[in-house]
Amino acid sequence: MKPTIVKRDLVVDTALDQCAAKLTPEQIEKVVNEVIDNETGGRLQTYVNTCIHCGLCAEACQWYLSHDKDVSYAPVTKVKDTIWVLLEKKGKVDGAFIKRCSEIAHTECNVCRRCGMYCPFGIDIAYMMLVVRRICAKLEMVPLYLQDTVHSHAATMNQMWVKPDEWIDTLQWQEEEGQGYVPSARLPLEKEGAEIMYSVIGPEPKFLAQLLGNITVIMKVAGLDWTMPATAGWDNSNMAMYSGDFEIMARVERLHHETAQRLKVKKIVMGECGHAFRGAEYDGPTWMGWMKPPIPIVHAISFYYDLIKSGRIKIAKKAEGPITVQDPCNVVRNAGLGTQLRYIMNAVCEEFVDVTPNGRHNYCCNAGGGVINVGPPWKKKRVQGNRVKAEQMKRTGAHTIVTPCHNCHSGIEDIVDYYKLGMHVKFFSDILIEAMEIPEHLKPKEE
Amino acid sequence: MYEFVSGPLVWIAFIVFIGGSLYRIYNMLSSSKKEKVVFPHMSLKHSVASLIHWTIPFNNQYMRQRPIFTIISFAFHICLIIAPIFLLAHVILWDESWNMSWLTIPDAVTDGMTIMVIIGCIFFLYRRLTDPVVQNVTDSSDYLLLAITALPFITGFIAYHQLFAYKAILIIHILAGEIMLIAIPFTRLSHMLFFVFTRAYFGSEQGHVKNSKDW
Amino acid sequence: MLKIESWDWESKEKMLADTAKWKDKFEDVWEPYISPDGEKIASIVKVGEGEFNIAVNEGTWEEPFEKIWYSRFSPDSRLTALITKDMEWTMAVDGKPWEQMYEYIWDTKFSDDGKVIAATTKLDSVYGITVNEKTLECPVNLESIASYAISSDGKTLAAIAQTLPLGQADLDGFLKGTWSVVVNGKPWKDNFVDIYGLAISNDGKNVAAEYRAAICEYGIVVNGKPWNEKFGCTWEPVFHPNNSNEITTPVRQAGQWFLATNGRIVWDKGFVSLLYQTYSPDGNNIAATVAPQFAKWTVAVNGQPWAATFNECLLQPCFSPDGRKVAVIAKDSGKWLLVVDGTVLGEGYDNIWQPVFSPGGDKVICKVEKNGKYAVAVNGKICGNTYEALWNPVVSPDGTRVMICGVEDGKYYRKVVPLSDI
Missing domain, CATH: 3.40.50 (Rossmann fold)
Structure with a gap:
């Protein structure tokens, strides 16, 4: 198969550039085969063997459509240029190849799963891109800022390096802001046995604190019994899920759900975030061995709908x-x-x-x-x-x-x-x- | 020669086809167990829903966006499966050897269906040569698979119409059919086997696990 | 240790406060807390614009504060809360604030006897652990404290702390290690990428934690010295109750979870998930929450899983005092269940709190919730009244009585019931 013609503006990402130079072929081969052998199964093999190379997935991808149908952005091309080669060569590839894998999987695919809906076979291309990301993550081939965010998750259990005191302090400040609208509004911290634990993503206390004031008012007007944790476990977001660092992903999700269990709530209501819902409802629980979250999680859309x-x-x-x-x-x-x-x-x-x-x-x-x-x-x-x-x-x-x-x-x-x-x-x-x-x-x- | 290809080789072809298919499916199922979530995520209801939905033409966005592709590919696949099974000449062979027979389709219809399959192959070949996305993911194996698929129908058409060298063409036709049967489990023609499973899984994951739909 | 014997185990029923009156008296009344001996009930109350107080039984603290939160009773029944005065924070104990004020203070913890009151504090942008008004001196400026643990006797305080500053998006700096454990103000010699799951041995001598060695590599570190064994993942270590040299941890290898003691795998069977390993009181048995298959949860005792499995989740198992029985709260198809030795006792509830065994091990007592009301359940069956608010029942040291504290029609009752009656 001829190599794909790829035209891209040069992007300097120091993490990828430096790491690609350091990788040894042995290291790459070991990690690729470890992931393929231990972490994937019949699903990946069947997807690869069933793909009839029809190209129908292309029309699904906004990258492909926005680039005037540039073939190199088509979902099937992304698979061809990554996982096909990794499987065929059994991991015998070089650092430059892994760097390109990371660029494709981390920066040119949103694992949004639209292409899965365009594939006559229902081949989940996003899943394959996540396998590629997993390989990249284990090789530390993750773009700089994404990796930094994952490190934040790992160290602080939130996405934005928010320290424990900053978190609580922000909530107390936003409670006062909410009281500007509704004086009797309260943002109850650590209230065991409340009906709802409300959780948000790291950027809310960091950059969008008014959303916490908003929810304080909404909860009061709706007359709901709710709480927010004053400990780590408040952040429902999860960039480790996307970098491919599934151990950190699981640790974050576990803490989030265990915080809800500790607070003895009936459900978790979460703010307006999509990937956080995915992590908390699906990817996290799946890794932990839960079919669904141990405490049900309700997305803001459903919450407001009700x-x-x-x-x-x-x-x-x-x-x-x-x-x-x-x-x-x-x-x-x-x-x-x-x-x-x-x-x-x-x-x-x-x-x-x-x-x-x-x-x-x-x-x-x-x-x-x-x-x-x-x-x-x-x-x-x-x-x-x-x-x-x-x-x-x-x-x-x-x-x-x-x-x-x-x-x-x-x-x-x-x-x-x-x-x-x-x-x-x-x-x-x-x-x-x-x-x-x-x-x-x-x-x-x-x- | 004719005796060989229409005798022992048929046996071999069918044994390899059935045995190989069963082996591939078994292998897929058992290696899928390695990933602990695959089977717990499956749901019969959503599998069936997905399969029904996707076997109805123009039932999806992409099918509506590509009417010609949809018509040809549906017609191609239907004809590809129906024509050889219900062709009078094939049923007679089964009847002679095994005393088994079933409904047949008039020759004129199967003839048309054969032409449809050949048109489909030409269409797919054309796409492979001209559509940039398809071109980019095409290698020799894709042409080979197309050839393996087309050959039994082209030769069958020639043989039926006795256009030339009937005996030789007939032997090639039988041989081509056997090659195709043997190839199904061991090449990407196995999409014929796996279609049910990949659809069922994606349908289940979208419907059962993610509370959405896969179309 | 806490002297539970000295509590009032004689009075059958005391009505200690009419909390309904609080609602008339104050602008806002927060959720109540009770003292461990059940003698006091307290709620943070709003007394005016930007003015809060705490109502305790029939009275309040003398002085109101700008803000009050995290009211918690110490084991010796003193009431603590975090308060602000002139925009600065401190701890108040029974209404009396500490003299030192802080930029921030949070996460109050106690020694078992309640004599030690600790919290994390921030002063002049430096973080520390403050114990009975004194911040433990640390040779380096701590950039952050993620969490901390306190030993039973209150003499050992260990904190997961960031000991080095880290620049923005400094991946190399992060991987060189910026986190350590600070024990009574002394940081461990080495830094680590990440530290999790801090544990202090019962005798307070040893401190263990999980550490992250590389992107996907984890191990256990004890008193600053990492073990050689590394794993794909680990969960929090637990000390043997009587042997501070024995540490047990869930470890992940080739996609399966195993139980390891001192780094060596001791349960031969691997699981899809393994959590909450728990020693029996004598340390001879270990139970853990496990999933032998995806979404099928149960308890394994000494490596042997129960036959019954539950489809949602399991909380932490607990042993009977003699170590022969194991109880756990399980969730199956949306209902919480009490499970003892693999058998479901009683019916399903909307919520169940951590159970306790009677000293003889024949009764399992817990707080349950049904249709918005709370009750005490024995062996899974509700006994006696339902309450608007209820606290975990406490069994007397001689095992003959149970203290039940709850709110009925706004009135707070402390009841002592013979165990044989329920």
């Missing part, structure tokens, strides 16, 4: 003008929340404009799957790799895009910025907090 549908939260004033939405792959395509998302969008927006394609067929934001976490060196490529998203969003004519996922939020913001779409990007809770009715008795007393 609150609005049951009337626990009433909408006083719908958001004006055309507003559209981004379907986060990990909660829509891969968790079936598309219908609920549309229900809550219609409930809080005067004019909700849907996207095409939508629901589980929607394109990935291109930031997911750890791709935004590979950091600034790769940003241009990531944004250029999702022109179709910009075109899709532009077609809606909306002034605001709601993204119920942190990765989508940052990714779409970058796209809006780069393609000069002039649209706002908001979380659902940002819209909800403005639209919902705050009952008279909860409102601040007029001075």
Whole structure:
């Protein structure tokens, strides 16, 4: 088979560059075969042997479509250029090859699983890319910023190097912010036996603390019995799942679920994040040997759906003008929340404009799957790799895009910025907090 | 020669085809157990749902996006399986040897189906040569598989119409059929065997585990 | 040790506080806590704009504070809480704040007798462990403290701490090691990539932890010295109750979990998962939560799994005092169950708290939740009243009585019931 013609702008990623130079062929061969022999099975072999090289997966990929159908971005090409060779050569490849594997798997694929839906055989290409990532991770061939994030998970059990005191302090500060809207609002810490443990991702206390204030108000208005942990285990995000460091992934997920068990809650409600749901609901539990999370986990979309549908939260004033939405792959395509998302969008927006394609067929934001976490060196490529998203969003004519996922939020913001779409990007809770009715008795007393 | 290819070789071909297929499926199932999640994630309901959904034409986004591909590939696969099984001449052979017979399809229809298979092969060959994505992942094995698939139908067509050298063509036809049978379990033609399983797994994972759908 | 004998085991029933009245008296009332002896119930209450106090039984602390949180009773029934005054934090014990104020203070812990009160503190951007108002002196400035452990006697305090600063995205620096264990203010000689699962032996002499040797390589380190054996993954080590030289750890090898003692695999059978290894009181038996197959959980005692399995999860197993029986809380198909020696006792509940055995081992007592109400269950069956709030029942040292503390119609009761009656 002829090698793929690959044209890329040079990207300097010191971690990949330095590590590629250090790798020995023996090391590579050992790790490749270890992973293939011990960590994969009939599934991978069947996928590789069943692929009839039809190329139908190409149309599924936003990277391929956005690059004017550049073959080197087609999902099947990504498989060809990585796992086929690793299997065929039984790991006898060099550092440069592994570096290219990492570039493909970590920076050019969002493991969004859209291509799986385009394959007549249901071959899960994203799974194969995760196998490649696993090999890369064991060889320390992970892009700099992603690896740094994983180190943060490993050291602090959160994504952003947030120290234990900073976490609690931020919650106490945001409780006060929430009390600006609803004076009796409370952010209950360490309340054993509460109905709900609320968990968030590391960037919330670090950069988006107002979301914690938002939830304090929403919980009060809905009259719910909830708590947040004052210990590690509060962060539900998991970049180790995406780097391929599954031991750290499992440690983070285990702590998250055990924190909920320790607090004796009935369920975990999580903020607006897609990959975190995937890690907490699926990848983490699977590694731990749980069929499903030991304490059920509810994504913000379902949570708000229940609150609005049951009337626990009433909408006083719908958001004006055309507003559209981004379907986060990990909660829509891969968790079936598309219908609920549309229900809550219609409930809080005067004019909700849907996207095409939508629901589980929607394109990935291109930031997911750890791709935004590979950091600034790769940003241009990531944004250029999702022109179709910009075109899709532009077609809606909306002034605001709601993204119920942190990765989508940052990714779409970058796209809006780069393609000069002039649209706002908001979380659902940002819209909800403005639209919902705050009952008279909860409102601040007029001075 | 004719006696050999239509006698012992048929036996060998069928034994290898059936035995090989069973072996490949067994091997796949047992090595899938190594990954502890595969079987616990399976669900009969979602497997069947996925299989039914994906065997109906134009039931998916990509099928609707590519109408020509969809029509040809469905017709190709249906004809490829139906024509040889229900061809009168084949059923007669079964009847003569084993006293077994079943429904047959009129020759004119199977003839048309054969042409359809050949058209399909030409279409796939054309894609392999012209579609950049397909081209990029095509190697000699892909052409070989196409040839193995096309040959029994081309020779069958020639033999049926007795266009030339009937006896020789007939022998080649039988041989080609046998090669194809033998190749199925041991080449990527095994997608015929694994289709059910890969679909069932993805359908289960999307439906049963992830509460979504795989189409 | 705590003198449970000296508690009031005679009074059959005491109504100690009417917490319903708190709701009329104060702007907001937080969830209550009780003292270990059951004599006191306390809630943080809001008394005005930016003013909080703690209601204890019929009274309150003398002085309100700007903020109060983490109210916890020490084992000797003193009430501690973390408070702010003039935007600075400290610990208050029975209403009296420590003199030293901190930038931040959190994670209160106690020695078994309650004489030692410890917390993590931050002062002038340096982190430390503070014990009874005195921060343990450390030769290096600690950049962060992830967590810490305290020995039963309160004499050994070990913290997982970052001893070196780390620049942004400094992968090499991180892999050289920035984390160590600081024992009573003294950091271990070497740094490690990561440290997890800190444990102190019962005699307080040895400190063990998991350490990360490389990206996917883990081992156990004891008193700063790493063992030679390395594994694909480990979980937290546990000391033998009477032998501080024996440490048992779950270890992962070739995709399976095994139980290892002092680095050597002691259970020949591997599992999909292995957690919460627990020694019997005499240290002769070990039970652990295991999954022999994916999503099939059970307990293995000395390597032998029970026949019954549960499809969701299992919590930590616990031994009867004689070490012959093992009880565990299991979750199966959405219900929590009490399981003893592989047999489900009683019915399923919405929640079950960690069980205790009666001294004879014949009764397993625990707090359960059903339909939003709490009750005491014996061998899985609810006995007596249901409560709005309930605490874990405590068995008297002679094993004849059980103390049950709970709130009914807003009134807080402390009851002592003969074990034979329930």
